[in-house]
Amino acid sequence: DAKTTQPPSMDCAEGRAANLPCNHSTISGNEYVYWYRQIHSQGPQYIIHGLKNNETNEMASLIITEDRKSSTLILPHATLRDTAVYYCIVRSSLGGATNKLIFGTGTLLAVQP
Amino acid sequence: DAGVIQSPRHEVTEMGQEVTLRCKPISGHNSLFWYRQTMMRGLELLIYFNNNVPIDDSGMPEDRFSAKMPNASFSTLKIQPSEPRDSAVYFCASSPTGVQPQHFGDGTRLSIL
Numbered sequence: 001d002a003k004t005t006q007p008p009s010m011d012c013a014e015g016r017a018a019n020l021p022c023n024h025s026t027i028s029g030n031e032y033v034y035w036y037r038q039i040h041s042q043g044p045q046y047i048i049h050g051l052k053n054n055e056t057n058e059m060a061s062l063i064i065t066e067d068r069k070s071s072t073l074i075l076p077h078a079t080l081r082d083t084a085v086y087y088c089i090v091r092s093s094l095g096g097a098t099n100k101l102i103f104g105t106g107t108l109l110a111v112q113p
Numbered sequence: 114d115a116g117v118i119q120s121p122r123h124e125v126t127e128m129g130q131e132v133t134l135r136c137k138p139i140s141g142h143n144s145l146f147w148y149r150q151t152m153m154r155g156l157e158l159l160i161y162f163n164n165n166v167p168i169d170d171s172g173m174p175e176d177r178f179s180a181k182m183p184n185a186s187f188s189t190l191k192i193q194p195s196e197p198r199d200s201a202v203y204f205c206a207s208s209p210t211g212v213q214p215q216h217f218g219d220g221t222r223l224s225i226l
Binding site: 036042043044045046049087093100101102103104105 | 124157158161204
């Protein structure tokens with residue numbers, strides 16, 4: 001079973017920031033938070049990941065709460081091409097069979113013109 | 114840079130036939146993953162290879178499914194005999210190591226009539 005909880009859907013206006021929440025209250029110390037997205041008819045695309053510090057790359061920012069029980073993915077200026085299902089995944093860093101990515105149902109982000 | 118390459122992109126066949134899906138991972142990536150995506154069950158990991166060796170095949174649904182990785186640049190997922198319930202999109206992904214982000218191909222859309 002997925003170890004994360006996400007809202008099933010969200011809307012965002014084009015050009016505005018999209019803030020996608022994720023709850024992972026049972027996360028353990030060696031588990032990272034990963035975000036992927038899947039645009040219709042394509043394979044999942046890696047966005048960003050983090051352990052406990054906030055992270056930023058060219059695609060997005062990841063804000064992880066101090067207790068690590070929740071996080072927020074931020075797309076600073078959403079475009080229509082950002083419409084996709086966004087998956088928040090908790091993944092072990094220990095290796096072996098624990099490397100599985102377990103995808104939940106994700107959040108369908110609809111960016112509106 | 115070439116990403117993960119899957120073939121065929123679409124496959125339609127009659128039940129009982131053998132189906133072979135192919136994947137070429139990104140050069141230099143040591144880990145390869147096969148996933149299946151359906152509306153009912155979402156994205157599920159079927160099997161995971163590291164350095165061409167199967168590490169976790171607990172997601173393979175039954176003996177009709179088999180996967181091989183004869184070398185670092187090629188993997189196959191075979192279904193024999195195929196059944197209508199095998200209809201799904203099958204994704205292949207690769208990563209430099211088992212703990213780094215996975216890069217997905219565009220998938221094979223399989224329809225079993």
